[in-house]
Amino acid sequence: MSELYVSLAAVGGLLLVLGMLGGLLKERTPVSEPFIALLAGVLIGPAVFRLLDLAKLGNETLILEEAALVTLGIALVGVALRLPVGYASRNWQLLAVLLGIVMPLMWIVSGLMVYLVLGLPFWVSVLIGAIITPTDPVVASSIVSGGVAERNLPAPLRCAISAESGFNDGLALPFVVLPVLVLTRPPGEVLGHWLTHTVLLEIVAGAALAAIIGYVAGKTLRWAERKGTMERTSLLTVSLALSLTVL
Template sequence: MIEVYILVFSFAVLAFGLISHRIERMVITAPMVFVIAGLLTGSAGYVAPEYGLGQDLVLILVELTLVLTLFTDAARINLPRHWGTVSIPARLLAIGLPLTIVAGMAGAAFLFPGLTLLEALLLAIILTPTDAGLALPIVNNRLVPVRIRNAINIESGLNDGIVFPLFVIVLAVLESEIFSISTGSILTFLLEQVGLGVLTGIFIGLAGGWLMSRAIGRGWMTPTYQRLGLVALAFITWALAGEIGGNGFIAAFTGGLFAGYVMKAMGKKVIDFAEAEGQLLILAVFFIFGIFMATLLPGMTWQYVAYAVISLTLVRMIPVKISFAGSHLRPQTGWFVGWFGPRGLASIVLLILALQQLSSDAFSRTISLAVGATVTLSVFAHGITTMPLIGRYAKAVSGMSAEAPEKEEVEEVPARSSVIFGHHKED
């Protein structure tokens, strides 16, 4: 069975690659193609229980993918260097993100009355982070003002790392209710997971970043090993944190932040790394996601579709509008940024990590269907609407005065290449 998966996935990579340049300006994106490939594979009956979402091979793949994504996204965004452009993403992360979680929890409690409030909260947390990869067509399109592109780029690069500690806490508390673990044990667990994870990330990020920076400056590292060195730093941070009792994902995110700060000129190398090594893993996750969406489709009801719709609209867009209050940004900007909060890789990985620990089969099925419906709808809805809405927003921006906050000149934050996601970078 695994051979069939490898065959279909490899064929999809080759087929998409052969026409990737030709479809750059179309509404077809790589995540769409690989989700469809997975759906077709699963619908054809090529789904074996031993290769399900709970299988160790799948878990390792998605864990490594998240580690690389957290580390490189955090390293790419050098906050001290780009401090002058963080006012909008700061609003999104400090105000919009908590409100999105609250709104998502309320929507889940309403549509799925069988869930406890804690279960509804966990579902909302899983669906809060936006996908930096799916947002690339916006971030890399020069028709969108730099300040707005930076906001979407920084938000999507940081919100998964910010959400993860909360995910760990809620999941631990939820399971403590089931297994009657003492409150003291939970607090000790959380201090170890978050505290040791952060400390490991700081140490490895600073030390590893300093070593690589010195080696690169002296010409000791070839470009290939500069990229591989970043892979090694990400994995060292993750694995070391796990060995001493900390959370490896929190460590990877923290390590990326500090490595990016130490290695001042690392931006382009991080982008190259993410293109070459990281993106293949991301596409594999979307392919696996498509396979197991095929098994979930028979249980899909209107409640899950409705939750997917409100997750991408009301739950996201209203908090964004509230967070922009007093910023003097035009209403069109609020709706534009609000809509382009796609859900993808982080939500898939958080779902799989949750399924590893949840003991309730009913809740596991509910969150699988809710997350599956939301991510699937996001992949296609955001992919299809990207270019038309960019055009409309660019027209609205052109009619704004030169003093509009959207047009403020700021330094552009580096982003990954958008080629693998099927959209061209506008000049």
């Protein structure tokens, strides 16, 4: 149980420090908040000070996976809230180029570089290329938000980076799953499973369900505002609840 308390104290303390000093860090140093969080995790982990060992809480791989999932869900909702209303529909051509052309090219180039430079097996290289291709929304948020970003990056560029980082995390999933299936399943099952389960179920159906949930939540939120049943301070709670619901 002490490991749980250490985890909560570490997360809470880190958020408190970053919340209080985030502006100073961005103004005075080139260090981003995600890097500080990574460094803090290494320091308190079993490799350095041994204050926290996730293995004592259970399956550390599963814990990290679920924690990353929750973090990513909250970050993506934050990205969506940061974008102007109707941004995707007004800038669909830009997003189509970034997601439909640039992202696949990045996947191909990254995979080839890993294959040629590191000499790893082809499908392992393709998998690594797919993993590093998507722009991380957490890291992107630290780049496009704050006073430094507002002074140095034009608003259209900040919005484009935010939108691309939000969309590509889901759209990059087929690129990651395909080499995994090739490496782990019989050849005759790869294409069928990839098309039906990954593309249709997880991407298309998942996006449709998320769109419906978002639409209903937006309509409900506007209704609550008109009726005066919700305080403005509840917006943070609603956003957090929505990010957890769509997981």
